[in-house]
Structure formats: structure tokens, C-alpha cells
Amino acid sequence: MTDLNELERDLLSQVEAAGDEAAVEVVRVAALGKKGSVSDLLKTLGTMTPEERKERGPLINGLRDRVQSAIAARKDVLAEAALDARLVAERVDVTLPVQESPEARGRIHPISQVIEELTAIFADMGFSVAEGPDIETDYLNFTALNFPVGHPAREMHDTFFLAPDENGERKVLRTHTSPVQIRTMTSQKPPIRVIIPGRTYRHDSDQTHTPMFHQVEGLVIDRQANIAHMKWILEEFCKAFFEVEQVKMRFRPSFFPFTEPSAEVDIQCSRKGGEIRFGEGEDWLEILGCGMVHPNVLRNCGLDPDEYQGFAWGMGIDRIAMLKYGMPDLRPFFEADVRWLNHYGFRPLDIPSLVSGLTS
């Protein structure tokens, strides 16, 4: 009995003293290996009488089990300690900066963003997007739109001209997106509902004018579209675009060669501390021109003005972008200064949608 107890004490103290997994393995082999001290004892069981075996068997097996579990427990403890040490060794400085992701650096120009906003709003109202060339014929830019011969807009100081062709005809850089009205009305049958965003050009360059700018035009032609409908479309547009509950608009009679009756539209706003707010205040801000398509324009497109009717409007994309997003000046729109673009530009995934809102 004494020798078993002594052996167990000896083995358990050896397990406890083992400093690493290799030392535990040495103890295990010495005790439980093929020639180990406990294995030797187990081997003696075969030579014993049944009575002896009955007495000694449980004692020897018990010794083996306790040594085995002590070894397993010691191994777990040592493995845990080793992992802890590794984790400490693997520590890094997570405050080191990572590279700014390309998604964070990219920007969308405000003009593009606003065109997508306009498209989302008018698509919802059943409009599609029509486009046309920047280099236009004099006929489509002026004559078809009822500009009389000798109109000042047809002069060199207002309009960019290209060199005359062999017939002496000079093409122009379109001064407005309105020629696309003619292109649309002559290429598709009413009902027509289109918006026409695009680049436009005028011979003008000062603090508030650039020789190139952007316009969006709207055109509705059917058999009943009237000024009441136009007012509704424009009010709904302004509410949706400026993202306000209410807008107050003022339609002033005005004059454009290609519409009759014509009106200019002001939108009510307040200006406090350089900030413009719509849907409140006492100031009026001119925002667009509009009117019923002139009978001569309809006739020029082969439409009978007694049968078809409709309205058109036009506004500056750059201007409404400035009003909504607060850029004070027009010129930087075309200077590609990354400081301006980073500040006023939109993030790559700021995608305007009526479902989730035009702006985030």
C-alpha cells in the first residue's frame, strides 16, 4: 500500500512541477509509457491470483486514472498560458491610420447630382429625358423657336457661332436647351412629356455669368395640358427638389419668343445669415421661365395648335444647385479645384432617389 501511495505522491508532484508541455510529456512517458512505472504495475495484474487481483486491481487502476487526469489538467493549464503569451506577443498598435478608402475620396459634381435629382422627380411624374447636340443649326436654335430675324440673341455678342459652311450657314453653340423641344416634337407624336437637361452656351463672362452653363427644359404636349397643369408640375417639382413641405410661388406675366402666354416664376424665401430657406420668408427669388408653347412653334413642328397644346419651362441647373446647396459663386463650378469639389461634391454612393430621399 505504502509504495502505491508514495508513487502517486511522487508522480503528482512531478506533474505539478512540469513547466511546459514537453516536461509533462516526460512525466507521462515515465509513468504511463510502455515501460512506465504505472504501466509496470498494471502488467503485474496478469500474474496475480483472482483474489489478489480483486484487491490490488482497483488500487492500481485508480492510481492510473488520477495520474492521467492530473497530466491532462496540467496540459490544459500550460496550453492556456502559452496562448496568452502568444497573444501578448502579437499585439499591434491599432491606432495606426489606415489608407483612406477610394469610396471616401471620390466625389460626384453637384451638376451631375442635381441632374440625377431632377431626373428622379420628373421620372416619377411620367417624364423621360431627351437630349440633343451642343452644336445646333440656326434654324433649330432660333428660327423654329419663333425668334424673329434680327433678334439680338442672334448676334455675335450673344451667341457663339462656328465658321460658315459652303452654303454660308453658320451653326451655333446652342444658347438654350429649347432646340431639343423641336427635335422631340418632330420625332415623336404627342403625348409628350420630357425634360431636357444639358450644356448651353452664351457669349458672356463676368462675375455671375460663364460662357458655358447648364439648363433643364421641360416640355408637355397633349390635347389639354394648360397653365393650371403647369403650375401644379412646377410647384410639385419645387417642393420635391428643395425638399420642403410647402413652397409659395409667384407667376409673373413675361415674354419669351417661343411661349405665349409666358411667365417668369419667383419662389418665396427667407435669407438669414447667408442661408436661403424656401417655404418661408418675404423675399422673392426668380427661379424659372415658362409658358404655353407658342402656336408658331407647334406649327413649325407640324402640330396643329388648335388640336395640340402644351407648356414648356426652363431653368438653370447651376442656379438651382447654388440655391439648394449654397454655393455662392458660379465660376468655381468649372474650375475643377479639388478643394471646392471635395466640399460641394457628393459621395459616390449618395444616389438620389425618391424612395430613400434625394439627399442623405
Added chain:
Amino acid sequence: MKFTLSWLKDHLDTAASLDEIVETLTRIGLEVEGVEDKAKSLAPYKVAYVISAEQHPNADRLRVCMVDTGEGAPIQVVCGAPNARTGMKSVFAPPGTYIPGKNITLGVGTIRGVESKGMLCSAAELEISDDHDGIIDLPADAPVGEAYAAYAKLDDPVIEINLTPNRPDCTSIYGIARDLAAAGLGTLKAEPIAPIRGTGPTPVSVTLDFSADDRKLCPFFGLRLVRGIKNGPSPDWMQRRLLAIGLRPINALVDITNYLTFDRGRPLHVFDARKVKGHLTVRRAKEGEEVLALDGRTYKLDSANVVIADDNGVESIGGIMGGEHSGCDENTTDVLIESALWDPLNIAQTGRKLGIITDARYRFERGVDPAFTLPGLDLATHMVLQLCGGEACEAMVAGQAPDPRRTITFPWSEVPRLSGLDVKPAEARQILEKLGFQVEGEGDAVSVVPPSWRPDIEGKADLVEEVIRIAGLDRIAPQPLPRLEAAVAKPILTLIQKRTILARRALAVRGLVEAVTWSFIGKGEAELFGGGDGSLALANPIAADLSDMRPSLLPGLLKAAQRNADRGFGDVALFEIGQTFASDAPEGQAVKAAAVRRGTARAEGIGRHWNGGATSVDVFDAKADAMALLSALGIPAGGLQVVPGGPSWFHPGRSGTLQFGPKNIVGVFGEIHPKILKALDLKGPLAAFELNLNVLPPPKAKATKMKAKLTLPDFQPISRDFAFVVGRDVAAGDIVKSAQAAERQLITGVNVFDIYEGPGIDGDKKSVAIAVTLQPTEKTLTDSEIEAISAKIIAEVGKKTGAVLRS
């Protein structure tokens, strides 16, 4: 167009306030630009008496004045004006007054030790004239304490409207009154003009010397001599009105013509009859003929201009400006008054060409009422007789007033049809009649004759505008525009529109910043980038470097990148999606996407970083942008060829062309050619790509939205590496292509993972290592099968490129 309130009230009997009038003008389409009400802005300024003006104890040029302002004790004011003196009357402003001419608000001040509680003012300080020589010196009978504006009769508010070019009738204050009366703001005072009974004929005859085609240049001319007049200054009331609207009084005769130009929209001219030699002829000018005009400038004329000439030569540029020679002055005793009609288009062209802007031109180019030609002459004669005395002759008349009378059949239903507002016929008729239209007939449709002063009225739509602008656009209630179909909205964007939007987002996601640059660039730049054709050059560019329509987006972007670098932002990545021009035809215009990366502005990161970095951009950054864009647009990479080399603006050895076959080039990428950098004064490194979105293949039309069936093999893919030694000029792409071709079914991927040149490899060779992925579909490949495939790959690559396996 400017006028004063009292002047308006000469023609409009109204109880309306200034505010009501201003609001109504804008509401009916006569947009008010501004109102200058001196009674309001000059309210604090009072007539004051200078009780004493003593020398300032501490300043030679200052005086200390005691001022009686009409209320309370005298006030002490320090005044620097040389004319300040005891006993004078002047204009006093108390502390707190805004001084417009100095843009300050007065406070109580101490000037050189003497307190000053207000200011005696000069005319310049009140912005009523340029006179700043001294304080205003008023007559002795000026009532102390009275508001200066009222005393000086400056209290007539001046209204300025922004007149649209279709309304010549409202270049006249009478016409504005007529519009306001129609809008219900009072009654038009329509007083008939009594005809003049002249004594004897006007002795100067007028010949309209035109061919039949040219007769429209001056169809009608009235002239009257008034003898024995005295041409002094015009009366104060007339001078005040002219000054208020910004005109300088000259003398009574000239002032009368200016007055009637505004009052009636009827420009007139007066000749000093004694300076006119012989008879008058109205004709086209002769080439090179000259005239010294009333503005003191000499104009050289040609046959496009119309003049009034006598035996001396040109006396007047018809309808625009008179000549100095026959102008009226204080010595004029006999005057010829001209009232004529001129061709609007010719007036506009002549005025523009000669650079003359006058109130006469302004009216004639818009269209002056032809029916008022002779009444206007009579009215002017009355005023001359009244202000200058004399004796009038019968008018001498040449030509004929054109009769613009036309009848428009107008169904009343047009108003609601176009406007959506149901204006009742009775109201519509009243509006038209008050505006001077004749409305004939009863029932659903009437005949409407526009008045002679409304050349802008052509048809029914114009009449609708007249009715609703007076009835009020604000009465039209917004009405929803019904949907064309009761259905979920259909997609509306075209393929190119969709691709443009998608491309923009795809490029921005790669860290590129969108720019919008000019559509026109300098000719030299255009030429360097494949453009510069004369047909795309502007005839009238706004600046030399904005002269030609751009053939490419790259010049604009490259220059923008350099501008940013010059500001200290050298690592920039810009893109633009926009139009380029290959010809002036619509088909010559294309939508391109282009990007420029400069410095270290790579997609992965910019500048130095603790984890590596600060690598300069190169051709592969540009290629990666282009490939990413194609992928985002869903362009199948299958048929895409990357051909080494590109257009002349790229580095020949560091650029590539993207194409679907040699005839379908879709884009280019690369590093910018050093010569281009030099020519455009750019500093690199600069890498760029440009893709033409218009020529990218459209997606294949499919019957359904089903994707192809997915079959997942049951066997694992295996990878084998091969290192080949090939000539340095062999394209890696060819090695990849031939490896792929060795076993089309099994090989699903070939990737170049190492390129090596250096020790161990011959000088003219390089080592290219590829990893080939094999995907078995039927069964696991045995070692010998894999060996066989490897041998095929080695053989195929060797055959196509001369490569041997590296030992």
C-alpha cells in the same frame, strides 16, 4: 423704363397707393425693378437756418455753426464747407441719419475738441447731384423746419420697370397708365389731342427716296415748321421730371422731344430750320458718308443706314440720333419738328453697328404706334407753342402710315383651354376693350382687332395672354397633370443615359473626383489631341484658350490637374463624363468618360503611408480604371482586346488601346507623352484613360431575366505553376492566351504572378511565372493526366512565344 408717380397720375386717375401700383405693375407683367422714393429716403433732412458760423478754435478750415432746425434750441454743428456762413439757409441732418453719398450713419461727434450734433449737407451727400463744392445754399425764403425733399420737390417717387421687348406700348407712361386702368387701378385720362390749325404750308418738303422694296425703311414722315419761337430753358416741372428719370435738360425744344418720348412713346426730332439748307431727303446713306451727331461723335455711315439729308449733307441718323449741325440751341427761332416712322429691324441693326443707344432707338426698334405719328406731331407742336411761343405751319407729310389693322377670330373658350382659368366672356371682353382692343360680335366667338400700338399681338394665344395677365395669373389654381397611364412607372432612361450615370458612380467609387470642364479648349491643345479642325473652331471665341470644340476630355482634365498641383495639391485624381466633338454634326458628338491621375493618387491610396505606398501613378492605374469601368458597365471582357500602344498623346511604350477588333476601338489608356507634358506645361507623372461610351457594345437582348444555369463541379480545382523564360519583348498577354488555349475545357484561369529579369536569366530574356487553374468536371485528375496537360501547356506556350520552361 423709368417714370415718376406724379407723371403717371397725369394719365391715370387713381386713389391707389404707391405700393398698390408697384404690386399691380409686377402682377400684370410690367416687372418693377426698383422704386426710388426720396420722400422716404430723405425724410430726416430738413431746411435749416444758420444763425451763426464762427471760426473753429482749433482748425483753420472748419466753422462752428449754430443751426435753427425749426424745433427746439439751436444746434451746434461743426462744418467744413467753404460756403458755410452766418445767415444762410441749408439742409440739416440730425444724428442717426443715413448719409447715402458717404454711406455712413451720423453720430454725435467731437471734431477737434468741439461737439457736433448733426450735419449740414451738400447735394452730393444726398445723392441728388454731383455737386460737392459746398453745402446746399437755399434761398432766403426757404421755410425752416420743412422736409427738404418736399421743399425741393424731390418727393415724386421714381418707378423703374423691366420692360419685356414685346411691349413697345409701355415705353410710354400713357401706355403704362392704360395697362393699370385695365387692371382696375383707376381710370385712364384719355384726352383727345386738338389738331393744329397752321398758317400756311411748311416750306420745307420731304422726299422719301427709296426703291419699292425699301419703302418700309421710312414709310411715313411728318414735318412742321414753327416760326418765331424762343428757345430758353424748359419749365421747372418738366426739368424735374426729366432729371428724376435720369435725363439732362438741354433746352425747351429738345426737352419737349425727350418728354414726349417717355410720355407717349413717340420719339421726335427738332431741326433748327435756319440751319437746314434746301429740302429734306430721307434715303440710304452713301458709302463713307459722315455725320457729327448730337453726342459729339462723328459716325461713318454706309448704305445699310438711313439718314435725313439736305443740301448740306446728312443732318440726322433717322430714328436714332440727330446731327449736331442742325441742332436747336438758345438762338433757334424757327424749328422743324419731325415725327416719322422707321423700320424696327433697320434701326436695331444701325444702332448696334454704330454703337448708339438712345431712347428713340429703344422705341423704334420695338415698334412705335404708326397711328400716333401725326397726333404726336400735333402734341409736340402744342407744347412748343405753349412753352416757346411762335406760329405753326401746316404739317408737311410724306408717305403713308401703314395700316396694321388685322382681325383675329377669337372663341372665348380659348382662355380656359390654354389657361385652365374659366374667365367669363364679359370679363374677358372688358379687359380687352380697356386695353384698346375692338371686340366685335356676340356669342361664343368674336372678332378682335388689336390696337395700332400692339404690334406684338398676332393671334389667339396672344389674346389669351392679355386676358389672363390682367385677370391675374394668381387666379389659376394648380391642377394635377393626370398620368398618361394608370400603371407603375416604366423605366425612362436610354442605354447611354443609364451608362453615363453608372459610369459616374463607378469612377467616383475608385476615388476619382468628378470635374466639369469647358467644352471648348485652345486650338493648340485641340490639335495635340487629334482635333483642331476648322469646322469646330468658334468664329467668336470668348478667349483664345476657349476657341475650339474639344476632341477629347483629356486636355481639360490634364490642365485642371496641373492647376490643382500649382495650388499645392499634386496628388489629384479627376474624371469627367461629357461631350466631345469629332464634327459639327450631331453624330460627331460623343459621350466620353475620362480620368487623369497625377502624382501618387492611386486607387489603393494616396501619398506616403506607414505600411508602404507613395508609389507614382503609371499606365496600370489608368488601365485598372478603364477595366473597372467596363466591368461596372457590364461589358463582357470576352472579346475585348488590349493592344499595346495608343494615340500620339500617350507614351508609346506605356499605353494601350482597348478594342473589340481593329475597327471598334472603344478606349485608350496610358501615361501621357513627355512631349505633351512639355507642350501643355504639365508636370507628371500623369496617367489617364478615355473611353467612348457611345461605341461600347449594347447588352444582348434576352427573352427573360433568367441567368444561365449554374453547375457546380463535384471536384476541387487544382493549380499548377509554370515559370517560362521568353524574349523580353514577348507580351505576357500572349503567354496567358496560349496557355489558356492549350486545354480550353479544363483550364478556368491563368494568372501572371511573377515577372523577373536579372541574374540567372539571359540579358535579352525575362522569366514569366503563371499559375494555371484546372477545374475537372467529370472525375478527379490522375497524376499522369495532370502531367499530360502540363506538357501541352508548355508545348503550346513554347510554340506561340518561343518560351522554354525555366530550369
